[in-house]
Amino acid sequence: MAYVHGVRTSEVATSLLPAAEVDSAITIVIGTAPINQVDETNVNKPVLCYSYAEAVKAFGFQKATLKDTGFKNYDFTLSEAMYAFFQLYNVAPVVFVNVLDPKKHKETAKTTSLIIDKKTGSASIKEAGILLSSLVLRKDAGSEPYVLGTDYVTEFDDDGYVVVTSLTDASTTDFKLATDADIVVAAEVLDPTKVTSDDIIGGVNADGVKSGLELVEDVFPKFRVAPSIIACPRYSGDAGVAAVMSAKADGFNDIFKAIALIDVPSTVKNYTDVATFKNSNNLTSTNEVVLWPCLNMSGTIYNFSSQFAALLAEVDNDNSGIPYVSPSNKNIQCTGLCLADGTEIIVDNSRGSYLNGNGIVTANNMFSGWVAWGNRTGAYPGNTDVKDVFIPVRRMFNFISIQLAKTFWQRIDFPLNRRQIDTVLDSANILLNGYTSKGYILGGRVEFLESENPTTDLMDGKAVFHVYITPPSPNREIDFVLEYDPSYLQTLFA
Incomplete structure (x- = not known):
C-alpha cells in the first residue's frame, strides 16, 4: 500500500437494491399489416410503438371495411389491434410484428x-x-x-x-x-387471406433469421422490455398457433413468462360447444386465457384478444401498473357480442357462469354496461391451484418473478458470502413489504433455507431463495343470506 498522509474516502456498494421497474402489460401482437403504405420490407421485424402515429408510420393502417354480411371487419389484424390499443383504450406501448410478406402473400x-x-x-x-x-x-x-x-x-x-x-x-x-x-x-x-398459421408460428431458417412467434425471444434484447402478453388475433384459434403461443408464454429468454390470449374461432357457434373445443384443442394451460366470442362495436367486429390485451393494460394502468386486479367486470368497448360474420351471440349470467366454469372468458351486459366476464385461465377446471387458475394471481406470479430477475441480475457473480445473501434477502423483503402495505399482495417474504441449499450447490455457486407470496384472489362470488325476522313486528306497537 502506498504511503498516505491525510484523509481518504472510499465507497462500498449499497446493501439494499432499488427494485427494477417492470411494465406489467407489454403486449406483442403478431399478425398482418398493410405495409404497402409505408415499407414493403417491414416483414418479421418487431417494432415497439408508444403511439398511434408511430404504429401507422411503421405498418400503415387500413380501416375496417364493409362486408357482404353488413358488418365491418379488419382485413389486417395489426390495424385492428392498433385501433384497439391506441384509439379505443389509449394504452401503450405495444410490440407489433407483421408476417405478411408481399413477395408471397x-x-x-x-x-x-x-x-x-x-x-x-x-x-x-x-x-x-x-x-x-x-x-x-x-x-x-x-x-x-x-x-x-x-x-x-x-x-x-x-x-x-x-x-x-x-x-x-x-x-x-x-x-x-x-x-x-x-x-x-x-x-x-x-392478400392477407394467404397468410397461414405456419406464417404466424414462424421459425428459424438456415441463416438463423427468425420469423413469427420465434421473434418473442428478440423483444427484450432489442428493446429492454419483456412482453407479458402474447396475442395473435384471429390466428390464435388454430390449435397449432395456440400451442406455440402457450409454449412461448411458458418461458422465453430463460427468464420471462407471459400469458397467451386465445380466440376461440367463430366456427364454434354455440356457447355449449366452446368447452368441447377448448378441451379437444388442449387449451388447458395455466398461461392461456381462452376468449369467446367476437366483439361488435357499432357494426365493426373485433377479435376478443385485440381488446382484451388492451383492457389488461388499461386495468393495470389504473392500478399503479401492478397486475393484481382482475380484468373481469371491467368495461370493454363493444355494443354486442357476435361471431365473425356478425351473427349475434347472447351471453346472460347463466351462460357466462357456464363458460367461466369451464375456464373461458366472455363478456356480458348485466348491470355495469358491457364488461369482460371471467377470472379463470385455461387450466381451470382441470387444475384448481390458485396460482394457476386465477388470471390476476397468475399474472402477479409472472410479474414478481420478472421483477426479481431484473433487480438481482446485477448481483450475479458476486461472492456467495453472507453479505450477498443479506443484500438479496433485505432488498427482496423490502419490495414485498411495500407491496403488502399497498394491498397488491396479502403478504410476502423471502427466506434462505438451509434445506434448499445443500453444500454441494453452495460450493458450485448456486443459491436458492424461497419466495412466499399471496396475491389476493378476485372476489368472484358474494352471497347474501336473507332471513325474515319477526321480532321487528314489535315496531308496530312503538
Missing part, C-alpha cells in the same frame, strides 16, 4: 383501368393493398409505361387507397397522364 389487382379527372389530374384506385413497387400505368396496352416521379406521383388516402396525381408539362401545363380516356392499370395487391 399477394394477388393480381382487380383494377385494370383508371380515369384521371380533367380538372384535378387525380384519380383514386379503389382497391386496398396496392403494392406501389408493382404499379404500372400506360396510356393504352401498347404504349410505354408512364414514369413515377416524372409523369405522376402517388400517395395513400385515409382509406388506404392509392391516389394517382398527374404532373404537368412545363411548356404546355397539360397533364402528362391522359385525361381523355381510361388509362391502363396493372398492379399486385397484398
Whole structure:
C-alpha cells in the first residue's frame, strides 16, 4: 500500500437494491399489416410503438371495411389491434410484428383501368393493398409505361387507397397522364387471406433469421422490455398457433413468462360447444386465457384478444401498473357480442357462469354496461391451484418473478458470502413489504433455507431463495343470506 498522509474516502456498494421497474402489460401482437403504405420490407421485424402515429408510420393502417354480411371487419389484424390499443383504450406501448410478406402473400389487382379527372389530374384506385413497387400505368396496352416521379406521383388516402396525381408539362401545363380516356392499370395487391398459421408460428431458417412467434425471444434484447402478453388475433384459434403461443408464454429468454390470449374461432357457434373445443384443442394451460366470442362495436367486429390485451393494460394502468386486479367486470368497448360474420351471440349470467366454469372468458351486459366476464385461465377446471387458475394471481406470479430477475441480475457473480445473501434477502423483503402495505399482495417474504441449499450447490455457486407470496384472489362470488325476522313486528306497537 502506498504511503498516505491525510484523509481518504472510499465507497462500498449499497446493501439494499432499488427494485427494477417492470411494465406489467407489454403486449406483442403478431399478425398482418398493410405495409404497402409505408415499407414493403417491414416483414418479421418487431417494432415497439408508444403511439398511434408511430404504429401507422411503421405498418400503415387500413380501416375496417364493409362486408357482404353488413358488418365491418379488419382485413389486417395489426390495424385492428392498433385501433384497439391506441384509439379505443389509449394504452401503450405495444410490440407489433407483421408476417405478411408481399413477395408471397399477394394477388393480381382487380383494377385494370383508371380515369384521371380533367380538372384535378387525380384519380383514386379503389382497391386496398396496392403494392406501389408493382404499379404500372400506360396510356393504352401498347404504349410505354408512364414514369413515377416524372409523369405522376402517388400517395395513400385515409382509406388506404392509392391516389394517382398527374404532373404537368412545363411548356404546355397539360397533364402528362391522359385525361381523355381510361388509362391502363396493372398492379399486385397484398392478400392477407394467404397468410397461414405456419406464417404466424414462424421459425428459424438456415441463416438463423427468425420469423413469427420465434421473434418473442428478440423483444427484450432489442428493446429492454419483456412482453407479458402474447396475442395473435384471429390466428390464435388454430390449435397449432395456440400451442406455440402457450409454449412461448411458458418461458422465453430463460427468464420471462407471459400469458397467451386465445380466440376461440367463430366456427364454434354455440356457447355449449366452446368447452368441447377448448378441451379437444388442449387449451388447458395455466398461461392461456381462452376468449369467446367476437366483439361488435357499432357494426365493426373485433377479435376478443385485440381488446382484451388492451383492457389488461388499461386495468393495470389504473392500478399503479401492478397486475393484481382482475380484468373481469371491467368495461370493454363493444355494443354486442357476435361471431365473425356478425351473427349475434347472447351471453346472460347463466351462460357466462357456464363458460367461466369451464375456464373461458366472455363478456356480458348485466348491470355495469358491457364488461369482460371471467377470472379463470385455461387450466381451470382441470387444475384448481390458485396460482394457476386465477388470471390476476397468475399474472402477479409472472410479474414478481420478472421483477426479481431484473433487480438481482446485477448481483450475479458476486461472492456467495453472507453479505450477498443479506443484500438479496433485505432488498427482496423490502419490495414485498411495500407491496403488502399497498394491498397488491396479502403478504410476502423471502427466506434462505438451509434445506434448499445443500453444500454441494453452495460450493458450485448456486443459491436458492424461497419466495412466499399471496396475491389476493378476485372476489368472484358474494352471497347474501336473507332471513325474515319477526321480532321487528314489535315496531308496530312503538
